[in-house]
Amino acid sequence: MALLEIQHLTKQWKAGKLALDDVGFSVQAGEIVGLLGHNGAGKSTVMGIMLGMVHPDKGQVNIGGYSVQTQRAAALRQIGAIYEAAAFYDYLTGWQNLKALCSLSGYWDEAEARRIVKLVQLHDRIDAKTGTYSHGMRQRLALAQALLPQPKCLLLDEPTDGLDPEGITEFREFILRLRDEFGMTILLNSHLLGEVEQMCDRCVILREGKKVFEGIVPGRGENKVRFQLTSPDVQEGRVVCARLELKMDREGIVELPPPMEGHTVLRALVEGNVRVESWQPHKQSLEELYLGLRRR
Amino acid sequence: MFLFFQQWRAECLKLLARKRTYLGFGAFLALEAAVLALVHIKGATHFKTLITRQGQVFDEYYSAPTLALILFMASVFLLGGIYMTLVSGDIVAKENEDGHMRMLLARPISRFRLLLVKYLTCVAYTVLLVQFIAWSAFLMGLAVTGWGGGFFAFVPELGIAAFYDWQTGMGKYIAASVSLSLSMITVTSIGFMLSCMPIKPAAATIGALSYMLIDFILRNMGFMEDYKHLLFTHHMQAAGRVLAEEPAWPVIIRSFAVLGAMNLTFFLIGFGIFDSRDLKS
Numbered sequence A: 001m002a003l004l005e006i007q008h009l010t011k012q013w014k015a016g017k018l019a020l021d022d023v024g025f026s027v028q029a030g031e032i033v034g035l036l037g038h039n040g041a042g043k044s045t046v047m048g049i050m051l052g053m054v055h056p057d058k059g060q061v062n063i064g065g066y067s068v069q070t071q072r073a074a075a076l077r078q079i080g081a082i083y084e085a086a087a088f089y090d091y092l093t094g095w096q097n098l099k100a101l102c103s104l105s106g107y108w109d110e111a112e113a114r115r116i117v118k119l120v121q122l123h124d125r126i127d128a129k130t131g132t133y134s135h136g137m138r139q140r141l142a143l144a145q146a147l148l149p150q151p152k153c154l155l156l157d158e159p160t161d162g163l164d165p166e167g168i169t170e171f172r173e174f175i176l177r178l179r180d181e182f183g184m185t186i187l188l189n190s191h192l193l194g195e196v197e198q199m200c201d202r203c204v205i206l207r208e209g210k211k212v213f214e215g216i217v218p219g220r221g222e223n224k225v226r227f228q229l230t231s232p233d234v235q236e237g238r239v240v241c242a243r244l245e246l247k248m249d250r251e252g253i254v255e256l257p258p259p260m261e262g263h264t265v266l267r268a269l270v271e272g273n274v275r276v277e278s279w280q281p282h283k284q285s286l287e288e289l290y291l292g293l294r295r296r
Numbered sequence B: 001m002f003l004f005f006q007q008w009r010a011e012c013l014k015l016l017a018r019k020r021t022y023l024g025f026g027a028f029l030a031l032e033a034a035v036l037a038l039v040h041i042k043g044a045t046h047f048k049t050l051i052t053r054q055g056q057v058f059d060e061y062y063s064a065p066t067l068a069l070i071l072f073m074a075s076v077f078l079l080g081g082i083y084m085t086l087v088s089g090d091i092v093a094k095e096n097e098d099g100h101m102r103m104l105l106a107r108p109i110s111r112f113r114l115l116l117v118k119y120l121t122c123v124a125y126t127v128l129l130v131q132f133i134a135w136s137a138f139l140m141g142l143a144v145t146g147w148g149g150g151f152f153a154f155v156p157e158l159g160i161a162a163f164y165d166w167q168t169g170m171g172k173y174i175a176a177s178v179s180l181s182l183s184m185i186t187v188t189s190i191g192f193m194l195s196c197m198p199i200k201p202a203a204a205t206i207g208a209l210s211y212m213l214i215d216f217i218l219r220n221m222g223f224m225e226d227y228k229h230l231l232f233t234h235h236m237q238a239a240g241r242v243l244a245e246e247p248a249w250p251v252i253i254r255s256f257a258v259l260g261a262m263n264l265t266f267f268l269i270g271f272g273i274f275d276s277r278d279l280k281s
Helices: A043-050 A072-076 A094-105 A110-119 A135-146 A165-182 A193-199 A234-243 A262-271 A286-295 B002-016 B019-042 B045-053 B064-098 B100-104 B111-145 B166-195 B201-219 B222-230 B232-236 B249-276
Strands: A004-012 A018-027 A032-037 A058-063 A079-082 A153-157 A185-190 A202-207 A210-216 A225-230 A253-256 A278-281 B151-155 B160-164
Touching (some): A018 A043, A032 A043, A032 A165, A032 A193, A043 A153, A043 A185, A094 A110, A110 A135, A165 A185, A225 A262, A253 A262, A262 A278, B002 B111, B064 B100, B166 B232, B166 B249, B201 B222, B222 B232
Parallel strands (some): A018 A210, A032 A202
Antiparallel strands (some): A004 A018, A004 A058
């Protein structure tokens, strides 16, 4: 069973703009799934609905079998979240902030909290007021509060926004460690393609409130084989490919269904008098996928 | 229940960790010190006239509770109201504005429970502030007049001018301070209700103060005589009624029941509004 199930979410803001239009996807236990989209695509609205902070017009979210809309407390006990910018009480210390937030979950284990604080490398500054924290430290504290008390799943809403390159790298490594060492399921909301490409197994792409893609992040464990043709006769090459029931795109990229191999198509191209300058395996990037969806 | 207490305690600690929470305490200390200094410098001729006109001995009733009551009753409603609406107007609206509410509600806690915790924190602050004012005024009175003497309970708007010995007077003074604490909760409840609305914290505070002052002004207008039961400031006078030699308990109980019902209504309206809101920047 999927740990997170997002079903037919529809949300219209008062201004009349449809923020979400029948969006649905699921996240299996142990996966890192990226929720991608341009600014205003509806990513944060999905997150808000998942946390019960935004009321959907239609649809629902189930977390670990509990509906957020009808069994909010039971559902949210399964997750930890960083939703929008991490806002702490600047007049309290990091430790006091953690304690205050954990009191709302009805759980406080000091030893566990110390362990998590050390894990996010904030143990040296945890007793300082959060008003003195850098942005990176605030993000680490946000991660610490999300990890208490031991959630099955993390919902991270643009967690690396405003971090410096070192901070982003550290954060990425930490998230991967959470999945690899602790089997954590993570839903990462981001508009940074590189971030999703490096961290996620699968991704869901939203565009103007609609889901336009759900699948494996290109280059991650997929079986599809693509070749790219460089030739002055691309149009003729497209005709040859069509005869083999293959589709060549504008960049000369052809996706081969298994078990077809590249040399089979190359032979057909040569026999069809196509002047082949190069015929090379092509690895599709997430950026290409994303931009391709945009052009549609 | 234990969990609820823990959550309430955490909320109270958060409130007490903020410097602005202490503004009210500081302002009252300054006011009390200023008034007592004036009384001391200018002499207590006004008191003397009031007390001797009733056929009583001035030195006997010019005491700590007499001085404290005058300070206390005159200042709690207007000045106290400012700080109570400041705290209650902030408690939801400011947290929402600063993004704290999103952090809190990412936790497995219902909106109702979170608001109840916050409301009870405002109630605790109200009681604490009124008690602080009552007892700091009493201590300042002690510093001027010393221990002992009688208690002259003077509430002109209710026609109360009663004289008590020290022991009975202290009982009356405690009863008045507790009653005033309870009645001021309505001011806090108005601020809380407005704080739950999608408005800025300053607007919630100003809105609550406006409500309070409009109600107060209407109460003092003659043509509202037949409708005064609709005004919460009229029912707040129950706090002063306990100082009468023979308090009108049915009137006092009815007023507190009305104030309690208003508090519950303000809380539920606030909750209803907050619960229907989408919390997203």
